[in-house]
Amino acid sequence: MDLRRWTHVVAVADRRSFVRAAEEVHLSQPALTRSIQAAEAELGLLLFDRRGSEIMPTPAGEFVIARARQLVFNSRCLERDVALYRSHNLGDTAFGVGPLPATTFLPGLLAGLRSEFPGIKLRVEVSNWQLLLKRLREEDIEFFVADTSDLPADPGLHQRPLRRELGGIFVRAGHPLGAARTVTMQQLWEYGLLSIRLPSRVRGELARQVGLASEAELRLALECDDAELLTKTALHCDSVLLTAHAAVAEQVKAGRLLPLEVRSLPALYAQTGIVMLRGRTPSPMAELIISRLPAGQ
Incomplete structure (x- = not known):
C-alpha cells in the first residue's frame, strides 16, 4: 500500500470524520471513502466503525493506525531532511x-x-x-x-x-526577614510565596512545612511561568521568591536579592x-x- 493511502488512514483516525479528513488531505469525500475501502480490502481488515456519529477505529484499526502514523511521520521527516541536504544548510x-x-x-x-x-x-x-x-x-x-x-x-x-537546577528562597534587600540567620517556612508564608509551577515533590514538602494536609491545599501568592517577572516582583515588594540560584545569580551578586536559610527545608531542585x-x-x-x-x- 502506498504512503498516500496511509496518510488517508491517519487523517480519518485523527478527524473522526470522512468530511473533515477529506478537507485535510484535499480530496473529495467519495474519493477518500474509496481510498479507505481499498486499504481495508488490501489489508483484509475493517479499520473503522462507521455506525456512530463519529468514525471510530476498530481494534484492528488501532493496531494498524499506530504503525501508519509512524510511517507518515517518518516520511515527513525524510522530506524535510532531504530538502535541507539539497540546500546545504542546517535549517530552522x-x-x-x-x-x-x-x-x-x-x-x-x-x-x-x-x-x-x-x-x-x-x-x-x-x-x-x-x-x-x-x-x-x-x-x-x-x-x-x-x-x-x-x-x-x-x-x-x-x-x-x-x-539539576538547584533552588532556594530569596527576598529583596531590606526585607524584614533579611537580617535573620535562619527562618521557618511559616514565617515566609506570611509574606506570600512567588514561584513558577512547582513539581509535586516540592509542593508536597512545602505543604508539610506550613502545616497543610496535602499539596492540593497549597495556594501560592503568585504562580507564573515567567521566572523573570517573578524576580522583578520580588525586588519591589516583601513577597518571598522561590527560584533557581542560577536564575538570580546576578541579582544576588549585586546585593539586590538575599538568599535565606530555611530551617528544616530539604534541598530544592528541578530535574x-x-x-x-x-x-x-x-x-x-x-x-x-x-x-x-x-x-x-
Whole structure:
C-alpha cells in the first residue's frame, strides 16, 4: 500500500470524520471513502466503525493506525531532511523551554547560535511542561527542555536528563526577614510565596512545612511561568521568591536579592531534561541545539 493511502488512514483516525479528513488531505469525500475501502480490502481488515456519529477505529484499526502514523511521520521527516541536504544548510526549528531553562542557560545558547548562524530562524515557546507536551504531540515543536519530575511515563516519549537546577528562597534587600540567620517556612508564608509551577515533590514538602494536609491545599501568592517577572516582583515588594540560584545569580551578586536559610527545608531542585517524540529524527538544527545543552550532573 502506498504512503498516500496511509496518510488517508491517519487523517480519518485523527478527524473522526470522512468530511473533515477529506478537507485535510484535499480530496473529495467519495474519493477518500474509496481510498479507505481499498486499504481495508488490501489489508483484509475493517479499520473503522462507521455506525456512530463519529468514525471510530476498530481494534484492528488501532493496531494498524499506530504503525501508519509512524510511517507518515517518518516520511515527513525524510522530506524535510532531504530538502535541507539539497540546500546545504542546517535549517530552522521550533522548540520549547520551561521557565527555569529560559532564564538560566537558554539566553547564552541562543546568543551563540545567532552569532554563529545569523541566517537561521528559530521559534522558542516558553511555558510549563504540560503545555509544551501538548505542543510536542501536535508536532508544533521538535523537542522541549523543562523540569521532567512530573512527566508521565509514556512509551511514545524519549527523555534525556540534563543538569539539576538547584533552588532556594530569596527576598529583596531590606526585607524584614533579611537580617535573620535562619527562618521557618511559616514565617515566609506570611509574606506570600512567588514561584513558577512547582513539581509535586516540592509542593508536597512545602505543604508539610506550613502545616497543610496535602499539596492540593497549597495556594501560592503568585504562580507564573515567567521566572523573570517573578524576580522583578520580588525586588519591589516583601513577597518571598522561590527560584533557581542560577536564575538570580546576578541579582544576588549585586546585593539586590538575599538568599535565606530555611530551617528544616530539604534541598530544592528541578530535574531538567530533553523530551522528544520517540522515533522522530531531529532536524540538523535541533540536533545542534541539543548537543549544546548542559549535560546532566
